Amino acid sequence: MLFEKNKVYRRSFIHDQYGGSRQRGISTPNKHKLIxxxxxxxxxxxxxxxxxxxxxxxxxxxxxxxxxNQTFSFGNKALLHHIENGEDVYLFESLGKGNYRFVDQLVLIGYDIQFGIDKHQNQREVIVFAFEPLHVVQEESHEYATTMRYKSIVELERIANRDPKRATGLSMSIRKRQVREQTAALYYYVLARANNHC
Structure with a gap:
């Protein structure tokens, strides 16, 4: 991991190292697969x-x-597609005066559209992303290893390419399970494609 959990960083230092917008809440460096x-x-x-x-x-x-209304453009689009684009998401919490505490590396579980207000006090649609710490997903995906180990390469590919974040009407608990299944399936799919020599 690029950053140490709970360590405090100057935001200017982060941008000096990796680039990205120094003002936005979602910063997407051009030359690094980071958000x-x-x-x-x-x-x-x-x-x-x-x-x-x-x-x-x-x-x-x-x-x-x-x-x-919020739309899937700029930083919102980057967060939505961070998994398929191979981009790592890092969360920092403001402590004031340009200091930020590194919280964790995250993975997107899903999103919902909710109602909120904009800066003019007008009602609008707000995208609410749901993230989970990456290490939690990786650890808990092992529970699905037995289930995935004996599936065909076609079944593994289908599960690995599933996109639960776009499935409407699903609870977050179901989306969390599907992401764990997807993570386990991806591991065994890569292994199967390499004829178990990976």
Whole structure:
């Protein structure tokens, strides 16, 4: 991992090292497969709240865009497609005065569209992403190893390419399970394609 958990970094240092926007909440460096989320803690002003859920262990993060309906463009688009684009997502929490605590590396579990308000107090649609720490997904995907080990390469490919974040009407617990299945299937799919010499 590029950053040490709970260590405090100057935001300017992060951008000096990797690039990316120095102002946006979602920063996407051009020359690195990285996405930085800088959680400022100022989100309630626009009718939504970022943070961890004790109920399901997920980090909920509202997309960028302070005016009108949020869309899947710029940073929101990058977060939506970070897995297929091979981009790592790193979460930083603001401590004020340009200092940020590194929280964890995240993986997208899904998203929902909710109603909120924009900076003009008009009602609008807000994208709410649900993330989970990557290490948790990797650890818990081992539970599905037995199930995936004996599937055909066609079945493994289908599961590995499944995209649960776009499945509407599913609870986050189901999406979490599907992501774990997908992670385990991807491992055995790569192994099968290499004729078990991977």
């Amino acid at each position: 930085f989320i800088f959680d400022s803690g100022m989100d309630q002003e626009f009718g939504y709240k970022n943070g961890w859920s004790e109920e399901d262990g997920l980090f909920y993060y509202s997309g960028e865009g302070q005016e009108g």
